[in-house]
Amino acid sequence: MIQLEHIDYDYQEIPALRDITYTFEMGKCYCLEGPNGCGKSTLFRILNGLAFPTAGRYLLGGEAITEKRLRDDAFAKAFHAKIGYVFQNSEVQLFCKNVEDEIAFGLFQLGLPEDAIRERVEKYINLLNLAPLRKRTPYNLSGGEKKRVALGAVLAMDPPILMLDEPLSGLDEDGQQWIADFIASLKSTGKLIIISTHNRELAERLADVHVRMDKAHRIICPQNP
C-alpha cells in the first residue's frame, strides 16, 4: 500500500506537484490521467525514490521513504525490489549488451540461485515473445520490442508494485494492442499497478480507479478523502 500525504514538489523553484494526498491499494489498477506537464512523471519519480518531495510524506507499506533512509544501500535495494518501474523512454532503461542479460540483470542483483535465474529468464523470454531477439542489443530493437524487453526485465524481478509511465507512447497500433493485452493479463496477479497514460481507450479498459490531475499539479478526481 502506498500512502502520500500532502506532497509538494518544486523543480528549480517551479512547482511540479501540489498537495498530493492519496492512497494506492494493493491489487488494484490505477490510471493516472492529465495534460502534459501536470506532474505525472514527477509523481512516478517520487514514488520510485528518484526524487524527494519538498514537503509531505511518502509511506510504502507503512514505512516512510526519505532521502536519508535510501542512502542506506540495503534499505534502498529492498525498496527498489518492491517496485517495478517501466520508464516512458525504454532507450535509457535498457543498458545491457543483449536481451537475455537485460532480463537477468535484476535477478543477479537480487542474488537468486543460478537455477532460479535461468528458469525465470526463460519464462519471461517466452512470455514476452523475446526468443528470436534474445541475442540482440536492446538499443537496436524497435520501439515495441524495446518496451517488451523493459517489461520483461522489470517483471522478472517479480515486484508487488508495477508502475508504467506512458506504456503506449511511440508504439504502432499492433504494438499498442499487444502491450495493452499484456497489461490486462497482469491484472489478475494481485499486483498494484499504476499506469500513466493519455490514451482514453486504455484507461477505460484497464483502470479500476481513474486518477485525474490538472494543470495546477493536483489530483482532482477522485476527490481525496
Place this chain on the structure above:
Amino acid sequence: MHIPDNYLSPQTCGVMAAAMVPVWAVSINKIKKDMPKAKIPMMGVAAAFSFLAMMFNVPIPGGTTGHAVGGTLIAILLGPYAACLSVSVALLLQALIFGDGGILAFGANCFNMAFVLPFVGYAVYKLIAGGHQKDTREYVGAGIGSYLGINAAALCAAIEFGIQPMLFRDAAGNALYCPYGLNVSIPAMMIGHLTIFGLAEVIFTVAVLAFVRNAAPELSVRTAQAQTSNPLKILLGILIVATPLGLLAAGTAWGEWGADEIAATGAGYTPKGMTHGFDYSALLPDYSFSGLPEWFGYILSAAIGAALLIIIFKLIGYAAGNRSKTSQA
C-alpha cells in the same frame, strides 16, 4: 596521435603502461569520491563522447581539417580524473575493437592522450580562468589550455618515438622500431600539432565549451568544482620528468641484452637462402634462420600464396555478385 604497435618497442610500452597504473588508481579513487551517483553510466557516456569527439574533423581556415582529441574539453566539463578514465576507456576500445592505436602501445597512448593531455590542459585552464565562467577569460584559458595540452601530448609521443633508435637496434645497426631520432621525430610531430592540430583542438574546445555553457548554465557550477590536488600535481611533475629517465634506464638494460643476443645469433647466421631462391634472407638479411629447417620457409610461402589466392578469388566473386545484384535492381 594514436601510436600503432611496433612503432615503439614492447619494453617502452611496458614502462609507459606501468607509469599509467598509479594515475589510473588515483583517478578511480577520485571518481569514487566525487561522483558517487551516476558514476558508471557517466564514465561510459564520457568515454563514448571522447570517442566521438576524436572522430569529428574540425574545419580550419584554408580548407584543411584536423582532428581534435578533446581531452581538455572533457577535463573542463567533467574534471581531469574523469577525463583520464574516459579517454583511457575510449582508447582501449579503439585499440581492441576498431584497430586504432596499438594494443601494446595502449599504455603509451594513454600516457600521452589520457594523462598528459587532459591534466596539462586542465592545469593551464585553471591557472588562467581561475573561478571565471562563461566569460572571455574562461574561453581564453580553455583555448590556451587545450593548445598546450595537445602539444605536450604530442611532445611526449615524439620523445617516445625519438628514443627508439637510440635504444633498439639490431646487429647491422638498423633500428628495430621507429627509426627516427629525436632530431627528426620532434619536428615531425610538433610542426603539425603546433599549427593545424593545435588550432583544431582550440577551436573545438572553445566552441563546444561556449555552447555548453550557454545552453545549460546549470551544469557549469557542478562540473567545474573538481580541483587538481597538490599531491597529483607533484605526481604529475615527477612522472613527466621521470618517465623518459626510466625509459632510458630500462632501455639500456634491454639494449645490452639485445647486443648479447645479437652476438650470439650472429655466429650461427648464414645467408643460405639466397642461393636457394628462397629469399626472405635476401630481403631481410638481419634475421637469423638458425634452428629452423628450410622446408619450413617453403611451407610458409606456399601457405601465404594459397591463402592470398583464395582471398583474391573470393573478393572477385563477391564484387561480381554485388554488381549483378545492383544491375538487376
Place this chain on the structure above:
Amino acid sequence: MRLNLKIMEVTGRLLKSDRENAGRKSSPVAPALRVGAAVLCILLCALSRNAVFVIAVIAVELFRLALMPPASILRVMKALILPVMFTALIMLPAVFLGHPRTMLTVTMKVLESVLVLAVMNESLDWREVTAAFSVAKGMAVFVLILDMTMRFLMILGDYSDKLLEAVMLRSVGKTNWKNAKVDGILGTTFLKSRQMAEATSEAMACRCFDGQYRSYHSHRFTWRDALFLGVYATMIALFVMTK
C-alpha cells in the same frame, strides 16, 4: 564531404554486427582465451627479431581470413590498407637515413598486428571481446563501463548523425559544411549524454544495482578450451625456436 562519415561508419558497423551476429552461436572457445592469444601473438611478434615468426603468424592469419565469407575479408582488408600504407610511407625516408631494413620489418609487423586484431574482431562479437575482461575478479564494473561505452557510442553516434542531417537539411542550396556548427552538434550531444547517463543510473538503481554485472550466457571450461591452450604452446614454441 561529410564530416560525420566516420561516425556513420562506426555506428553502422556496430548495428550491422548486431544484426549479423544475432543468430550466430557464441564462440566455442572462451573469448578470454582468444583475446589473450591475440595479445600474446602481437607481443611475441613485437619482441621477435626473426622474420620467420612474423611471417608464420601472417600466414596462419591469412589462412583463417581466407576461410571467412567475402564480406568479412573485405572489411579486414579495408582495415589493413590505411595503417600499412601509412607506415610504409612514414618509414620510407629511413631507408635513406641508414636504416634500410627498418621499413620492411616495421611495416610487416604493423601488418601483422592489425591483421591479428581485425581477424579476431571478425570472428568474435564485440560483446565477447569486452566480456573477456570479466575473467579477472573484480572487473565486473570495468566490463560494465566498456559495454556502456559501446552502447552510448551507438546512441550518441546515431544522435549526432541525426543532428548533422538536420543541419544539412536546413541549409538551403550549397551546403557549407564548414559552418555546420560542430560546436552545436557536439555540445548538444554532450548535454544529451549527461541526461542519458543520469537516466541510466536511475534505471540501474530501480533494478537494485549493487555492483553485480555478469553475463547470462556463462562459458564453462571445456575440452575445446584445453585444446585451444595448444595454440599458446605452439606460439611460444615457435617463438623460442626462431629466436
